[in-house]
Amino acid sequence: MSANPTGPAPLRGENITLSYEKRQIAENLSLEIADGSFTAIIGPNACGKSTLLRALTGLLSPVAGQVILEGKDIASLAPRQIAQRLGLLPQTATAPEGITVAELVARGRYVHQRLLRQWSSEDRKAVDEALRLTNATDLADRRVEHLSGGQRQRVWIAMVLAQETPLILLDEPTTYLDIAHQMDVLDLLHELNMAGRTIVAVLHDLNHAARYASHIIAMRAGEVIAAGAPSEVITGPIVSQVFGLDTEVMADPVTGNPMVIPHDRRVRTST
Amino acid sequence: MSLQTNKNRAAPPTGTVLVIGSETTNILIDKRSGLVALAVCAVALTLVVLALLWGDFPIAVREVIDVVLGGGEGLVRTVVLEWRLPRALAALLFGAALAVSGALFQTITRNPLASPDIMGLANGSYTGMILALIFLGGSWSTLVAGSLIGGIAAAAVIYILALRDGLQGFRFIIVGIGVSAILASVNTWLLLRVELEVALFASAWGAGTLNTITAATLVPAGLAIAVLFCLLPMVLAPLRQMSLGDDAAASTGAAIKPARLAAIAIAIGLVSAVTSVAGPISFIALSAPQIARRLARSTEIPLLATGATGGVLLLASDLIAQHVIPLSLPVGVVTVVFGGVYLVLLLIREARRTM
Ligand SMILES: Nc1ncnc2c1ncn2[C@@H]1O[C@H](COP(=O)(O)OP(=O)(O)OP(=O)(O)O)[C@@H](O)[C@H]1O
Numbered sequence: 161m162s163a164n165p166t167g168p169a170p171l172r173g174e175n176i177t178l179s180y181e182k183r184q185i186a187e188n189l190s191l192e193i194a195d196g197s198f199t200a201i202i203g204p205n206a207c208g209k210s211t212l213l214r215a216l217t218g219l220l221s222p223v224a225g226q227v228i229l230e231g232k233d234i235a236s237l238a239p240r241q242i243a244q245r246l247g248l249l250p251q252t253a254t255a256p257e258g259i260t261v262a263e264l265v266a267r268g269r270y271v272h273q274r275l276l277r278q279w280s281s282e283d284r285k286a287v288d289e290a291l292r293l294t295n296a297t298d299l300a301d302r303r304v305e306h307l308s309g310g311q312r313q314r315v316w317i318a319m320v321l322a323q324e325t326p327l328i329l330l331d332e333p334t335t336y337l338d339i340a341h342q343m344d345v346l347d348l349l350h351e352l353n354m355a356g357r358t359i360v361a362v363l364h365d366l367n368h369a370a371r372y373a374s375h376i377i378a379m380r381a382g383e384v385i386a387a388g389a390p391s392e393v394i395t396g397p398i399v400s401q402v403f404g405l406d407t408e409v410m411a412d413p414v415t416g417n418p419m420v421i422p423h424d425r426r427v428r429t430s431t
Numbered sequence: 432m433s434l435q436t437n438k439n440r441a442a443p444p445t446g447t448v449l450v451i452g453s454e455t456t457n458i459l460i461d462k463r464s465g466l467v468a469l470a471v472c473a474v475a476l477t478l479v480v481l482a483l484l485w486g487d488f489p490i491a492v493r494e495v496i497d498v499v500l501g502g503g504e505g506l507v508r509t510v511v512l513e514w515r516l517p518r519a520l521a522a523l524l525f526g527a528a529l530a531v532s533g534a535l536f537q538t539i540t541r542n543p544l545a546s547p548d549i550m551g552l553a554n555g556s557y558t559g560m561i562l563a564l565i566f567l568g569g570s571w572s573t574l575v576a577g578s579l580i581g582g583i584a585a586a587a588v589i590y591i592l593a594l595r596d597g598l599q600g601f602r603f604i605i606v607g608i609g610v611s612a613i614l615a616s617v618n619t620w621l622l623l624r625v626e627l628e629v630a631l632f633a634s635a636w637g638a639g640t641l642n643t644i645t646a647a648t649l650v651p652a653g654l655a656i657a658v659l660f661c662l663l664p665m666v667l668a669p670l671r672q673m674s675l676g677d678d679a680a681a682s683t684g685a686a687i688k689p690a691r692l693a694a695i696a697i698a699i700g701l702v703s704a705v706t707s708v709a710g711p712i713s714f715i716a717l718s719a720p721q722i723a724r725r726l727a728r729s730t731e732i733p734l735l736a737t738g739a740t741g742g743v744l745l746l747a748s749d750l751i752a753q754h755v756i757p758l759s760l761p762v763g764v765v766t767v768v769f770g771g772v773y774l775v776l777l778l779i780r781e782a783r784r785t786m
């Protein structure tokens with residue numbers, strides 16, 4: 161499903177070790193985000209997905225190893241240089257009290273603004289376009305704190321889109337959304353991917369990952385267990401190794417991609 | 432309500448914001464914050480006029496106008512230009528400096544209770560100043576150096592003690608209040624130990640006063656404050672972005688660590704500049720940012736309006752200290768009373784909200 165001819169990986173982790181103060185989260189981890197890919201990161205809670213995204217975006221410096229963004233060690237780049245190439249939707253972000261949707265989305269334009277050019281017609285266009293893509297145009301003048309969880313999620317995605325970066329990393333973009341809006345967001349990411357952007361998303365729904373992603377990285381306890389095309393990663397043995405759960409993997413009747421049906425404990429005991 | 436969009440001119444993100452300037456060179460101003468700043472400045476100007484007229488030596492409006500235009504009698508000129516004007520300007524400028532430093536602290540810590548006075552920086556500056564006075568003599572530059580070092584040292588101690596939670600935790604505030612109380616006792620102890628003249632000289636500042644302001648002490652402190660104000664625009668945009676949370680701010684391109692450090696340095700510098708001349712004046716830094724924010728009904732602390740509010744608060748307090756109360760009190764006593772009322776109101780509000 162990869163949309164674009166792949167060049168050298170725009171973003172790589174080379175033997176990175178990640179830790180918060182003394183607590184080590186990942187050791188000697190290596191991975192590549194392929195150019196033009198839609199990469200899904202999957203794995204159980206607390207396995208280090210968000211931590212990995214923070215490292216890949218330069219927010220957390222690895223204790224050892226390097227993150228390479230377009231050939232350069234990300235540690236050597238200034239926040240502005242990083243923000244021109246990649247945008248991040250963090251798992252938790254706080255909207256300032258009283259801020260409107262349009263103002264929040266406009267905050268995504270930070271990297272394009274200067275001390276004496278705080279607003280331009282490009283900013284206006286980018287904000288309008290981001291609102292349009294996320295179906296949030298009608299929300300523009302509403303206060304973010306008055307929105308539903310799903311609306312809020314779309315608005316935050318709009319903020320990241322307004323940054324207009326070739327690489328977009330999203331931490332659980334579909335959480336809080338109903339099934340229709342989950343599909344909307346995934347379709348939107350797919351469209352952006354088709355339009356040439358490289359997408360990395362942490363997804364909890366394996367079926368979504370299998371259906372939409374061109375590449376999947378499966379993590380467990382700070383380790384990359386498998387990486388590759390959905391058909392290589394979403395297999396019974398790997399899913400069981402990653403999540404410690406017995407599953408049936410079959411072909412998705414809609415797309416033919418792998419599809420995961422979990423066994424629950426009752427089924428296991430009754431068989 | 433929004434500005435019309437034509438092809439050459441970009442409409443601002445929302446109708447409450449105004450784009451001032453051309454397409455290539457412009458700044459954004461929140462309409463209501465701007466209006467509030469203007470209104471408060473008008474109040475400040477009125478208070479300055481009042482400060483020039485009011486006092487034991489009666490001066491008429493006409494005489495003030497003469498003096499401003501360069502005329503007037505010798506004695507009237509002296510009273511207006513050498514006594515009353517420097518003091519009124521000092522009140523405005525120092526009030527603004529304290530308020531802005533409070534705004535910086537409250538923005539960085541995301542806590543309306545954080546301010547350099549509550550956190551002990553002013554007391555630390557004062558400790559530094561007393562030590563400089565005792566050991567190095569009383570020249571202005573040593574006092575400033577002492578108060579600057581004292582402020583930085585107090586900040587460093589608080590930071591180290593509170594490190595575990597980072598800057599956002601309540602721990603930071605509590606530790607600050609503790610350090611502030613300890614420093615206050617240290618200051619009292621120091622003053623008890625030194626010779627009488629030194630103690631009298633130093634304790635003149637102790638409560639925070641503008642009695643000793645002359646043009647000669649105002650100019651260097653004013654210059655320091657002006658320079659620090661000029662540095663503000665560099666940290667404002669990243670600080671504003673930090674209200675999204677550190678990760679979102681950094682990933683949109685804000686250099687948050689340097690901005691935070693620079694903002695703290697500017698805030699400490701502002702407090703120290705004021706303290707070195709006027710002693711520790713409390714509660715302006717705590718209250719002015721929140722008052723301005725309420726007036727502007729704004730998401731962020733509006734800096735211009737905050738500065739203007741701080742100036743008005745200190746000038747009004749000083750006028751009360753000088754003229755309303757029968758004995759001439761240091762202005763610090765008035766701001767403490769005012770601040771106490773403010774704190775009680777704030778606590779009642781919070782209690783209502785959480786109940
Ligand atoms: N700021 C922090 N300080 C210390 N430990 C942290 C911090 N953030 C996360 N951790 C720990 O690091 C580990 C990995 O957390 P991380 O947030 O990366 O997991 P995750 O895979 O994103 O989980 P989830 O699916 O629940 O979002 C967890 O054990 C977590 O407790």
Ligand SMILES: [Mg+2]
Nearest residue numbers: 209210251331
């Ligand atoms: Mg996570």
